[in-house]
Amino acid sequence: MQSLGIDVLFKGTNFLRLLEGLWVAVRISLISVAISIVLGILVGILMTSRNMAVKAIFRVYLEIVRIMPQMVLLFIVYFGTTRVFGWDLEAETAAIIVFVFWGTAEMGDLVRGALISIPKIQYESAAALGMSRGMAFRYVILPQTIRRLIPLSINLITRMIKTTSLVMMIGIVEVLKVGQQIIEANRKVSPNAAFGVFAVIFLMYFLICWPVSRLAVWLEKKWA
Amino acid sequence: MADFSPERVGIVTESTGNEVLRIEHLHKEFEGNVILKDLNLTVRKGEVIVVIGPSGCGKSTLLRCVNALEDIQGGQILLDGRPVHSGAKDITLMRQKIGMVFQSYDLFPHKTIIQNVTLAPCKVQKRPRAEAEQEALELLERVGLADRRDDYPRQLSGGQKQRVAIVRALCMHPEILLLDEITAALDPEMVHEVLDVVLSLARSGSTMLIVTHEMAFARAIADRVLFIDEGEIVEESTDPKEFFTKPETPRAQAFLKTFDYE
Ligand SMILES: Nc1ncnc2c1ncn2[C@@H]1O[C@H](COP(=O)(O)OP(=O)(O)OP(=O)(O)O)[C@@H](O)[C@H]1O
Numbered sequence: 066m067q068s069l070g071i072d073v074l075f076k077g078t079n080f081l082r083l084l085e086g087l088w089v090a091v092r093i094s095l096i097s098v099a100i101s102i103v104l105g106i107l108v109g110i111l112m113t114s115r116n117m118a119v120k121a122i123f124r125v126y127l128e129i130v131r132i133m134p135q136m137v138l139l140f141i142v143y144f145g146t147t148r149v150f151g152w153d154l155e156a157e158t159a160a161i162i163v164f165v166f167w168g169t170a171e172m173g174d175l176v177r178g179a180l181i182s183i184p185k186i187q188y189e190s191a192a193a194l195g196m197s198r199g200m201a202f203r204y205v206i207l208p209q210t211i212r213r214l215i216p217l218s219i220n221l222i223t224r225m226i227k228t229t230s231l232v233m234m235i236g237i238v239e240v241l242k243v244g245q246q247i248i249e250a251n252r253k254v255s256p257n258a259a260f261g262v263f264a265v266i267f268l269m270y271f272l273i274c275w276p277v278s279r280l281a282v283w284l285e286k287k288w289a
Numbered sequence: 290m291a292d293f294s295p296e297r298v299g300i301v302t303e304s305t306g307n308e309v310l311r312i313e314h315l316h317k318e319f320e321g322n323v324i325l326k327d328l329n330l331t332v333r334k335g336e337v338i339v340v341i342g343p344s345g346c347g348k349s350t351l352l353r354c355v356n357a358l359e360d361i362q363g364g365q366i367l368l369d370g371r372p373v374h375s376g377a378k379d380i381t382l383m384r385q386k387i388g389m390v391f392q393s394y395d396l397f398p399h400k401t402i403i404q405n406v407t408l409a410p411c412k413v414q415k416r417p418r419a420e421a422e423q424e425a426l427e428l429l430e431r432v433g434l435a436d437r438r439d440d441y442p443r444q445l446s447g448g449q450k451q452r453v454a455i456v457r458a459l460c461m462h463p464e465i466l467l468l469d470e471i472t473a474a475l476d477p478e479m480v481h482e483v484l485d486v487v488l489s490l491a492r493s494g495s496t497m498l499i500v501t502h503e504m505a506f507a508r509a510i511a512d513r514v515l516f517i518d519e520g521e522i523v524e525e526s527t528d529p530k531e532f533f534t535k536p537e538t539p540r541a542q543a544f545l546k547t548f549d550y551e
């Protein structure tokens with residue numbers, strides 16, 4: 066029987082290195098997600114503004130984020146801006162900037178969608194009961210908005226975690242890169258390592274994203 | 290049906306004579322379209338006024354002006370002699386005295402029945418939760434829904450939701466209730482259970498301004514009927530039986546004809 070090539074993971078510190086790589090990916094996504102949520106809420110509220118100029122600016126911003134491949138954004142920020150502006154940007158910082166740029170736009174659009182999906186009559190029912198605008202927002206509108214938002218933003222989070230695999234293109238040694246290094250180093254002794262290593266990486270991504278997306282499904286059901 | 294006497298239900302009227310609501314020269318436009326023209330109306334304590342008229346004549350707009358959900362372009366609305374105005378500082382206070390129930394019930398979907406009813410009493414009127422809950426339960430009991438206290442609105446039928454919406458408004462102890470076609474969105478078999486509640490409210494002395502398309506109900510409950518067409522009160526009658534059998538104006542005659550199937 067052919068070896069599945071999992072054995073290479075137990076050589077030396079290989080498995081530990083892989084976990085370290087995973088942590089790099091998770092760290093980048095956690096930081097980016099946290100900043101994106103905060104900025105996204107602000108942007109989302111601004112996007113519901115009646116001011117046409119504000120609306121147009123965010124529309125353009127969102128479109129740019131949607132049509133630009135994340136990889137291109139990474140290259141522009143990491144290779145492009147460092148050349149042009151001559152500043153010194155760490156790869157990880159560049160990655161976080163790109164992910165926040167992307168996450169804020171998507172999150173903002175989700176917040177905007179959730180806010181405008183609350184029917185006008187909910188505001189009016191609250192007002193008719195004597196609630197001030199602030200009270201209506203706090204007790205009636207916000208809880209409903211958050212309920213709609215959480216499952217959607219969790220999906221965004223899993224997408225961001227998955228997309229961190231791109232950051233190796235700007236030299237960050239995250240889990241996928243570590244995997245490649247292990248495979249390269251063992252090409253002679255364990256030619257099947259590619260299968261074993263990538264299968265384990267697949268499992269790692271799965272173990273992180275699956276509970277998160279189950280949570281989204283569960284919350285969606287609970288608050289339907 | 291249950292006891293809806295003013296003391297039990299909590300409809301409170303201050304002793305400023307027996308006039309609750311006065312609408313003077315009300316003028317309302319939407320983007321230049323005149324919807325209500327120089328409309329005058331006085332509602333006394335305990336009076337039940339039914340407003341009828343063709344679709345689009347401004348009935349909902351009238352009710353929405355009364356609690357300042359719409360701003361007005363002329364005239365004034367006085368509750369207990371105090372102006373109700375959307376920009377006014379005391380508007381939230383004034384709105385507490387004006388209960389409103391909408392056609393589509395509009396309960397808060399993320400809150401249980403009991404939370405829907407007690408939210409405003411607790412947060413707006415700062416009443417103790419226990420006291421508000423007890424009153425809410427008594428009122429829910431009277432509309433036959435006390436056992437649904439911990440359900441969510443989506444678990445209730447339209448008729449049940451509408452009864453909860455009425456209780457939610459009552460729990461604020463309003464001086465006047467505005468009901469805007471509260472049975473229009475209901476299946477026919479549920480209309481009765483809701484109208485029964487309104488009838489017993491009327492019997493126990495609640496002051497109400499009711500918009501409805503249920504002519505038999507209007508006839509049974511009204512102390513006074515207003516027929517509105519094109520933003521004006523065309524006919525007003527303190528004798529509903531007379532009005533519904535022999536309306537005076539041709540426009541009211543034509544309107545009531547549309548409800549005959551013979
Ligand atoms: N927000 C709004 N903006 C512009 N026009 C409006 C608005 N709300 C209502 N109108 C117009 O005002 C007029 C009166 O509407 P209103 O809803 O008060 O009628 P109604 O008598 O309640 O009708 P119905 O019996 O169908 O409920 C209609 O012509 C309607 O199109």
Ligand SMILES: [Mg+2]
Pocket residue numbers: 348349350470
């Ligand atoms: Mg209407």
